[in-house]
Amino acid sequence: MKKSLFLAACLSVTFSSTYAGTVKIYAAASLSNALNDIKKLYAKQHPKTDVVAVFGASSALAKQIEAGASSDLFFSADLDWMNYLIKKQFIHHNRAKPVLFNQLVVISPKNLNITFKPQSDFNVAQAFKGHLCTGQMESVPAGKYAKQSLTKLNWLAQLKGRIVGTDDVRSALAFVERGECELGIVYRTDALISQKVKIIGAFPADSHHPIIYPIALTKQGEKNAEAIQFEQFVKSSPQAKSIFQKYGFRMN
Numbered sequence: 001m002k003k004s005l006f007l008a009a010c011l012s013v014t015f016s017s018t019y020a021g022t023v024k025i026y027a028a029a030s031l032s033n034a035l036n037d038i039k040k041l042y043a044k045q046h047p048k049t050d051v052v053a054v055f056g057a058s059s060a061l062a063k064q065i066e067a068g069a070s071s072d073l074f075f076s077a078d079l080d081w082m083n084y085l086i087k088k089q090f091i092h093h094n095r096a097k098p099v100l101f102n103q104l105v106v107i108s109p110k111n112l113n114i115t116f117k118p119q120s121d122f123n124v125a126q127a128f129k130g131h132l133c134t135g136q137m138e139s140v141p142a143g144k145y146a147k148q149s150l151t152k153l154n155w156l157a158q159l160k161g162r163i164v165g166t167d168d169v170r171s172a173l174a175f176v177e178r179g180e181c182e183l184g185i186v187y188r189t190d191a192l193i194s195q196k197v198k199i200i201g202a203f204p205a206d207s208h209h210p211i212i213y214p215i216a217l218t219k220q221g222e223k224n225a226e227a228i229q230f231e232q233f234v235k236s237s238p239q240a241k242s243i244f245q246k247y248g249f250r251m252n
Helices: 002-018 029-045 058-066 079-087 141-152 169-177 188-192 225-236 238-246
Strands: 021-028 049-056 073-075 097-101 104-109 132-135 163-166 183-187 197-202 212-217
Touching: 021 029, 021 058, 021 225, 029 049, 029 169, 029 188, 029 225, 029 238, 049 058, 049 225, 058 073, 058 079, 073 225, 079 141, 079 212, 097 225, 104 141, 104 169, 104 188, 132 141, 132 169, 141 169, 141 183, 163 169, 169 183, 169 188, 169 197, 183 188, 188 197, 212 225, 225 238
Parallel strands: 021 049, 021 073, 132 163, 132 183
Antiparallel strands: 073 212, 097 212, 104 183, 104 197
């Protein structure tokens, strides 16, 4: 018994000396590549801080935080879900800052030749066979932006029964990569990371709400010095800016 207690104490000391603190960030799926790169860079500069990232649809992440999930930072793919957590009083209203911007594009598998014109007189329903994938249109930010554009172009009724709503934007990308959907509506940054799809068009910026990514400390995160420091690094450092730009994001 004494030996096992001694080992446990040693392990505890080893762990605490390895990590001075943990930062947990809940971030939109479309940020996963860029944030993972930023995490690696940050770990080299701050080896005693353990940054844990949870990626998914902003809608699902906001609901998890509301349900009591431990989170220091929320990095959303739209303003709506950030405002949701502000209204629910998990985030102070003056904490949320827009950091990034993105573009909404249409993709297809590389082996297909599908014509696309973002004009209301274009018959999108006849331009492709099968299904179109995007995020769930009532909740996932990419799907909400897609619905706005499809409505603006009067295409939503044409595509009734052919739209597949996925749990997040990366799932929509995966469906198109596998050829299960001939078209996908995703962010430009998602399309750029894939070797299996191509961008065949972009929606006009005025066909949907601006694609803005705000970041904010949660009320829990405001008490975490490491979280405050990591947020500043993500928002303000030249290194983070360079990584975001490499993946195709525009900075605020």
